[in-house]
Ligand SMILES: Nc1ncnc2c1ncn2[C@@H]1O[C@H](COP(=O)(O)OP(=O)(O)OP(=O)(O)O)[C@@H](O)[C@H]1O
């Protein structure tokens with residue numbers, strides 16, 4: 103809505119109310135108003151009570167109000183309208199005798215907008231009333247506009263405050279997560295160490311025990327075979343222990359992997375953010391993962407012209423390692439991964455293209471969801487989720503293009519600095 107201009111007021115949908123106990127005055131006012139515009143709808147009331155009912159049940163824009171009337175007079179009417187929150191929506195013009203100065207003053211103190219003097223001077227009113235009313239209507243529309251603007255601003259402010267609160271909460275959740283992860287990580291590390299130690303110790307012990315037992319029970323070799331616990335023979339029990347220990351070790355490793363993924367991300371290591379050339383960073387990543395993946399993957403780096411990016415080096419490594427390991431895992435026996443670097447608009451772009459098994463449509467839609475994985479026990483489903491968070495953290499973008507049985511292309515872009 104725009105601030106209303108003079109020419110917009112056409113009286114098209116305006117309703118006026120004349121409140122006066124004298125019929126002659128009402129008729130006079132009626133003829134003056136009709137003269138302003140035939141489009142104005144005119145209501146009449148002979149006292150405050152009638153006027154109140156009309157205002158309550160109709161949309162009235164302007165009221166010409168006589169003050170001294172029987173029963174409910176002009177002042178009382180204003181009080182009633184104010185009480186019911188109806189006063190603010192209308193323009194009230196008092197029609198009063200000029201000598202009635204005290205009443206006039208009181209009416210203005212109560213908030214009326216203007217006044218006309220009695221006896222009504224037809225010619226003067228015909229000349230000035232249209233302009234007076236137009237100005238008042240414009241004033242009213244502008245007030246309405248400002249009110250609605252105010253409501254809009256208040257609503258926007260509220261939602262901005264909610265957003266701020268939300269991001270503040272996220273930030274404190276980040277801090278909390280980091281400290282929880284730290285707390286979990288320490289006991290987890292010695293739990294893993296102890297289970298590994300226990301597993302070595304236990305199986306060596308059992309081997310030794312069996313050898314010793316068999317050697318020293320020559321006369322009764324069956325003794326060991328006869329031993330049963332809960333219906334299981336000794337070798338079955340050892341196998342069961344082995345299964346349990348192995349699955350505990352896998353479980354703990356998965357927890358540690360998940361925690362490490364989050365820790366590196368949660369640690370917003372601003373101090374280590376620095377300027378790096380993208381090609382140098384990638385060559386460094388290849389040094390880290392090259393050995394692990396070279397048994398299956400022919401890794402080719404096609405270096406293009408690139409500029410510096412501002413990033414935390416371990417974050418960049420995490421991004422690239424997640425993507426490269428996915429390619430490695432998508433290649434069943436032997437395959438190829440090409441890493442291309444180049445500039446695109448104001449971005450440094452990196453593409454990782456593999457000829458692995460590709461993704462179906464559902465996988466493609468869900469790759470960035472946390473904990474989404476098609477790898478069962480082998481994957482936590484956090485790789486690409488964390489990767490996308492990290493990329494966004496540096497105002498970058500990540501795209502996926504993949505076709506089942508053909509391969510996958512992941513493209514990331516970082517703004518040039
Ligand atoms: N290069 C790729 N080729 C085929 N599928 C892929 C590729 N990269 C990702 N995916 C699919 O996206 C899923 C999610 O990948 P993401 O890296 O987030 O988790 P993950 O590899 O399963 O587990 P994690 O990375 O935690 O070990 C994968 O399970 C896989 O189905």
Ligand SMILES: [Mg+2]
Nearest residue numbers: 424428485486
């Ligand atoms: Mg992965």
